[in-house]
Amino acid sequence: MRKKLMGRILSLIMALAMALSVLTSGGVLTVGAMTADQAQEAMDAFLSVYYKEDEHRFYKFSDNPQNGGEQTKETDFWVSGVLWDTLNDAYEATGDEKYATMIHDVYEGFLNNEHVSWGWDVDHWTENTYNDDLCWWAQAAARAYTLTNNSEYLELATEMYEKVYSHWDETFLDGGILWRMIPPEENQKNVATNANAAIVAARLSKIYADTDPEKSAAYEEQALRIYNWTKENLYLGNGEMLDNIQFNGQKNNWKFSYNNGLFAGASYELYTLTGDESYMDTARLCLDWVIENLTFDGTTMNDEGNGDAAAFKIVFLRQMSFIAKANPADAEKYLPFLKSNASQAYTHRRASDNLCGSNLAITPGEEDSIYSISSVAAPCLLFLSGFDDQETYPFYATFWQAEGAERSDVATGTNQSGYTGGGHIVWWNDDTNHVKDGWVNFPVKVPEDGIYKLQFRYYSRQENTRRMSVNGGDPVKLTFSGQPANQWLVSSEYVYLHEGENSIRLTYYNPTNHPNDADTDPWFFLDKLMVEVFEPYSSLQDNIYVSQTKQDDAIVTKIDNLQAEEQPCNVALALYSEEGRFMGTTIQSVSVEADGTATVSTSLADLPQGVGSYKVMVLDPSGAPLASAFSGTIQ
Structure with missing residues (x-):
């Protein structure tokens, strides 16, 4: 029943989003959208920078x-x-x-x-x-x-x-x-x-x-x-x-x-x-x-x-x-x-001159020189879209193509068949001397605080590693198994994300910079990142009760009132340092007893050194949340 409910909720979210589809990378857009005033504001900004009125021509660059x-x-x-x-x-x-x-x-x-x-x-x-x-x-x-x-x-x-x-x-x-x-x-x-x-x-x-x-x-x-x-x-x-x-x-x-x-x-x-x-x-x-x-x-x-x-x-x-x-x-x-x-174009205009850049999902830097045809996107698309005075609804994307993400020293290609979108990432040291740590960054927006399931679609010719950082936190080492050519796999990670925009960054540790802790292989074909959008986690679902105690240097989580379809359930702990930096997620599977209870013990000794706190989420076998997240502190 809960899984069907989650499906209906997700369908409703996506249907509502596609009805008015507005994706922003800076949180939920709640102002009136596509108004004539917004279009005029964007056009005035564009013309004031680029249009040389006395000569009836357009400057090419913003730094004119x-x-x-x-x-x-x-x-x-x-x-x-x-x-x-x-x-x-x-x-x-x-x-x-x-x-x-x-x-x-x-x-x-x-x-x-x-x-x-x-x-x-x-x-x-x-x-x-x-x-x-x-x-x-x-x-x-x-x-x-x-x-x-x-x-x-x-x-x-x-x-x-x-x-x-x-x-x-x-x-x-x-x-x-x-x-x-x-x-x-x-x-x-x-x-x-x-x-x-x-x-x-x-x-x-x-x-x-x-x-x-x-x-x-x-x-x-x-x-x-x-x-x-x-x-x-x-x-x-x-x-x-x-x-x-x-x-x-x-x-x-x-x-x-x-x-x-x-x-x-x-x-x-x-x-x-x-x-x-x-x-x-x-x-x-x-x-x-x-x-x-x-x-x-x-x-x-x-x-x-x-x-x-x-x-x-x-x-x-x-x-x-x-x-x-x-x-x-x-x-x-x-x-x-x-x-x-x-x-996207209107939302991601920089503060100094109200210009957007060529990447509609990213606000350009204040020092960037922007070509006129990049900046005209904001007024042009507002005019083309038509005007309405209704508030827009946030659109929560469920995937991000790797080849379109913000990236540095990472090469893209189309040589591995079976990719989606316009291509995939190939190797992660694309600088001239192949000595830099290449990275790719995904702007992931979610409706509420909670633990979310990230899925990386990839191919690797051997077991490989990359470092994942969430919202600028300490990098966590991820391991990806190898497969024969053109066999794409999906690797899942559970992370705690906050409401609005989050940054998910994967980085390659180059042996030049990390001689004792380098990643296995610069060649790692990344197709896309997928994120499951769940019902907000602000309350418990279906009267499931979660209690937590510390016993003999372990975190003991007990779940009551589970149903047979939750067999087995999973307990996820999102781990944070004492300074609040994300340090990774542990997932433990636990069997549901006949009386509808399940208990899992997580040894503190098994946690990374420096963990100061954690957040808990109970998930069903498919990864959908069963109970809300709550926080604990490790003394």
């Missing part, structure tokens, strides 16, 4: 003259197009005419500024030889026209698209648009160009439908042609994308979220153009693949970098927002995901 720094470079060509589209997001969400004015100002600056002096390769877009670069601006321009009815933007989108489409090429792969305006044998064909161009062509077809039916039909035909070629050559099925194919036939299977976002967006645009529901099916598969494979915890987008790659998740989430608004079912599925990432 407007923010007390010296960096004067302009945000790169294609990324500036993604930033310009954020003004569309703001105008569409708020209707505030100041954003319409800003859209036009940036458009004027794009056409008229001398960009080379600020770091671009070209002064005018007509000199740019990258077709994907033009698509970002054309995509935003077509949308700006739809929102403002300013024909200048339509003219720009049309002219750019026509130049891009003129590079349709059939010298290899029987079609597709070349990435660059250079000979095919020096070229590639990729998603960033072709899915992008399909979006622009579809939008232009819809725009011209009433005023120029012939042009509209031509653009529809081209959109279908580009889309079909992309699906045949760069879509791997089930939502997975191939990044590009080189002229020599080499396929690059890089996994970037914007590839999925662009093809999902192209599929959505073709759906709105044709009414064919199969396009929406493909769009959903592309979105779902990223949620399954390129998120840190099933909800938070991976950090793809603080450079241009920080734009990838913006592109993906923007296209998701269009799809989420297509019908109620898609809104129910995807808006919580958008809101969660928006809340």
Whole structure:
């Protein structure tokens, strides 16, 4: 009965969380979420740092003259197009005419500024030889026209698209648009160009439908042609994308979220153009693949970098927002995901200038130089998510992908099959001389104080060790058994966590630094950390009674009123030093007697030296809590 109750409670927690999915790494977010005021606050902070109003351009880095720094470079060509589209997001969400004015100002600056002096390769877009670069601006321009009815933007989108489409090429792969305006044998064909161009062509077809039916039909035909070629050559099925194919036939299977976002967006645009529901099916598969494979915890987008790659998740989430608004079912599925990432970005802004960084789950350092496209995530995602005045509910993640966690001197890869997410950790001494202690850190948030079950999914080629530290406490040595290649195992540890965010860090002890206590092998394939979310432990359950005494230098724990299904039960002691640092957990299994009692004796001599106190939890055979935690002191 208790196990069924726990299952229902956990299901309720997760259902409630996914209904409004908000994951924060700094405790429970209880303020009103996704409000227009929050979006405006985040946008004001972004613009005050990055937008050079008198020149109508965006600084590239946060340490620019407007923010007390010296960096004067302009945000790169294609990324500036993604930033310009954020003004569309703001105008569409708020209707505030100041954003319409800003859209036009940036458009004027794009056409008229001398960009080379600020770091671009070209002064005018007509000199740019990258077709994907033009698509970002054309995509935003077509949308700006739809929102403002300013024909200048339509003219720009049309002219750019026509130049891009003129590079349709059939010298290899029987079609597709070349990435660059250079000979095919020096070229590639990729998603960033072709899915992008399909979006622009579809939008232009819809725009011209009433005023120029012939042009509209031509653009529809081209959109279908580009889309079909992309699906045949760069879509791997089930939502997975191939990044590009080189002229020599080499396929690059890089996994970037914007590839999925662009093809999902192209599929959505073709759906709105044709009414064919199969396009929406493909769009959903592309979105779902990223949620399954390129998120840190099933909800938070991976950090793809603080450079241009920080734009990838913006592109993906923007296209998701269009799809989420297509019908109620898609809104129910995807808006919580958008809101969660928006809340992450908004919550993790640093104090000095209210900017978020490329990793939405971590507040950037005060001295960090942040790329503009990283910091735009907070206002952009708030605008895309839509506004509500309801308080949000905390989302407690149940797993964290190792490859997406905060880490140092640790290498990631995909060479061991059977991993989940986007990869796994490989070796733990990735510095140049292989002498550092590599580590990975997981931000684990839980609803209440208590003992929780941590499960590490791993593969090791031999018995191995790592050091676990909880909330900065003393490291505890963990042992992991070895297995044949590609056989993933799960190792469980019980730890005491406090309400809100906790830090779980695994560290490799390098023999250079620990000659007498080094870990066995730097190669240790870590896939993910899983944490079971239990009902808060604030009260006893089902009248189970736990008593505790000290007898002959032992801690004696007696449990009364147990049921047969609790056979055997487990008694967990979370151990702490006299200063309060976590020192590890002991687990003892005990049989339940016929009268419903169980007794376990823990010898003080068996405990690590320096233990000053402990917390007790009684667990059923599956690891679910049966009775609340309480504390004891060792004299």
